[in-house]
Amino acid sequence: MTPLPTSHLTPVPTPAPAPLLSVDDLVVQYRRPGAEPTRAVAGVSLEVRAGEVVGLVGESGCGKSTLARAVCGLTAPKEGTIAFEGAPVGPLGVRRRDPGLTRVQMVFQDPYGSLNPRRRIGAQIADGIRAAAARGDAADGATPGDLLTRVGLSADDAARYPQEFSGGQRQRIAIARALAARPRLLVGDEPISALDASAQSQVATLMRLLAVESGAGLLFISHDLSVVRLIADRIAVMYLGRIVETGPTAEVWANPRHPYTRALLAAIPQPDGAGLLPAELPGDVPDPAAPPSGCRFHPRCPVAFDGCDREDPQLVAGGVACRLYAA
């Protein structure tokens, strides 16, 4: 049979690559005996693409760490899905035994607690190299010494112990250890908040540089918006278990829309002592075990209006969950 001519066929467009991380309607809850469950993450959807840095910001208690821990398989979700490179990740028990889990690496807040004080740092970094090999990732030949050099330390430091280093240096070691596992996604959970001011932007910039250079995505959690502005391509603002605004960093910075985002920006100290915007944020984040009715932010919102205590605004396509912007 004569084959059909194919030259007239319209080329099939190449589909956009699946996001590296895709979180859909995620709920994570904690249970305490005799108390209402705490929904620390109460329906979050979020994507991170390869080579992209997403900054997750919000006050203490908003659920940022809980979200990060769920993404890394350290906390089981109650509802919703987490997909990695297009494939849903399984329940926690399965994930713990899955060497593929090491494709996601986390850098924690506490540079003193996250490294084993009794082991030389070279040996701890070598664990990461072995983890990548165990899941069958082609080795790039990097040694612990090479990785230490990449984070600005010396190859000779591999023979030393964590307590011989400053907080900023330890965080660099933690980053080298995470990178050793050749992650596709790096998650930084407040990785700079325990560091002194001079080390903060250096460590944040280093994380961005190394993640992007290796084609990995970076989910960078911080309550320091000025640092997030420096390194993130996209910002997601979290309040009481929900994402309330998301968008390209420059856009959110130039035109913050959610009253909570505006208040966070207003709180950034400026050289002249004034905030960026004339807004203020009264009170604290409420207890997630008993969230306010309607919009969770309404009791603290400077522009709440009739109905905000009843209607719960969803994150719309424009990237903001606030009735001020409802169609």
Ligand SMILES: Nc1ncnc2c1ncn2[C@@H]1O[C@H](COP(=O)(O)OP(=O)(O)OP(=O)(O)O)[C@@H](O)[C@H]1O
């Ligand atoms: N193990 C736990 N058991 C019970 N409640 C918890 C637990 N961990 C966190 N929570 C609660 O869940 C909510 C969200 O906490 P989470 O640490 O995720 O927030 P966060 O935004 O990362 O804050 P921080 O920056 O202070 O870590 C808080 O109300 C917190 O008290």
